[in-house]
Amino acid sequence: xxxxxxxxxxxxxxxxxxxxxxxxxxxxxxxxxxxxxxxxxxxxxxxxxxxxxxxxxxxxxxxxxxxxxxxxxxxxxxxxxxxxxxxxxxxxxxxxxxxxxxxxxxxxxxxxxxxxxxxxxxxxxxxxxxxxxxxxxxxxxx
Numbered sequence: 001x002x003x004x005x006x007x008x009x010x011x012x013x014x015x016x017x018x019x020x021x022x023x024x025x026x027x028x029x030x031x032x033x034x035x036x037x038x039x040x041x042x043x044x045x046x047x048x049x050x051x052x053x054x055x056x057x058x059x060x061x062x063x064x065x066x067x068x069x070x071x072x073x074x075x076x077x078x079x080x081x082x083x084x085x086x087x088x089x090x091x092x093x094x095x096x097x098x099x100x101x102x103x104x105x106x107x108x109x110x111x112x113x114x115x116x117x118x119x120x121x122x123x124x125x126x127x128x129x130x131x132x133x134x135x136x137x138x139x140x141x142x
Contacts, residue, residue: 038120045120048127049073053104074100075136105131 046060053073059065071081074097083093099112105126114122 041124042120045124045127049101049123052127052131053133070097070101073104073133074098075104076100100136102126104136105133107131 043060046066047057050060050066050069050073051057053069055069055073059069067084068081071078071084074080076097080093080097084090084097086093095112095116098115099109102108102112102115107126111122111126115126
């Protein structure tokens with residue numbers, strides 16, 4: 001009799017662990033699907049943005065190349081591309097590049113800050129919206 005009680009307690013504990021593991025797996029899948037959806041939205045927005053700027057849209061899906069194209073769209077020099085990879089300096093460089101991208105599409109500096117802080121919203125709006133690309137002259141090296 002005592003052995004039956006031990007087995008049923010062990011079975012209940014295993015069932016509880018399986019339930020917790022299934023819930024954890026479901027939560028993980030929801031987060032993964034959300035990340036996939038955000039990635040698709042961002043790629044589509046960047047693709048449209050690049051196309052509007054006269055660049056091939058497929059460049060949006062290649063990580064380092066898309067940073068180079070953003071620097072070109074912003075009208076900044078190649079030095080700014082290098083600055084994007086220097087820790088702490090890159091924070092300012094990326095902000096200024098996004099602000100210049102916004103300016104290239106006729107938007108203000110606030111929109112550039114939005115591009116930096118909420119790219120999943122602002123990039124698709126810029127890419128699929130009515131904004132027109134106007135190339136900007138390079139503001140200089142620094």
